[in-house]
Amino acid sequence: MTIAGAAIEAIVAHAREAAPAECCGLLLGRLEQIVEAARTRNIAARPTRFEIDPQDHIDRRRDARVRGLDVVGFYHSHPASPPVPSETDRSEAAYPNHLYVIVGLASEPPEVRLFFFDGRNFREEPFVTSG
Template identity: 65%
Template sequence: MKEEAEKVRRGVIAAVVRHAREALPTECCGLLLGDEGGVGEAVRTRNATDDPSRFVIDPADHIARRREARDRGLSVRGFYHSHPRSAAVPSATDREEAAYPGHLYLIVGLASDPPDLGLYQFDAGNFHQVPFVTVD
């Protein structure tokens, strides 16, 4: 696990919060693109479930967005999703369904205003909180 804070562009936070609000009452989801220097971009994907308490990144969107990122020289650093009525803490469902070790998981919790934001890394079956700073 990295010790230094992850750098996340301010625009990423704004885009994720906007998507989370538009997706209410369901969860939104998408990919976090960037490089070793940080997370520079959030791209939306459809949520393939209408269950309001989980998200499933639409597989076709996942493949297409991943390919576009690679073509632009960016990598998929991780994923984001929202919690419409709770805090930005990974749920039991999130833990059961997370499948990408080493990836970042950004959660936006809309239970509070301003929204709660939590960044985690998934490793060895668990989420570990990652400190982050927003950069321009």
């Protein structure tokens, strides 16, 4: 897996802006390659949750398709905890065979981790940062 450096920078910037609340968005790309991060509003009532705004989800998905990109996954932040799937993340994950990026702001620099959700479990995936 590769993740574009610009996408990682965008995710970290979004996480910092949203803190102490979680941020969320879509991962756009193609198989094996995340090329872009697209912000969405977080409509979760509690700051320690994330729920992607449904209209943003539809709009970003359409924009991506027009540009030949697929929605390959989702990102969100953990403002004060390690970037590993929480119990809530596990119980609310709704997209099998998608990638999940989590950024943790508890360390400096922030830690970014990538997971593949197979419908039951999250499996950490190694990645390299490109361009």
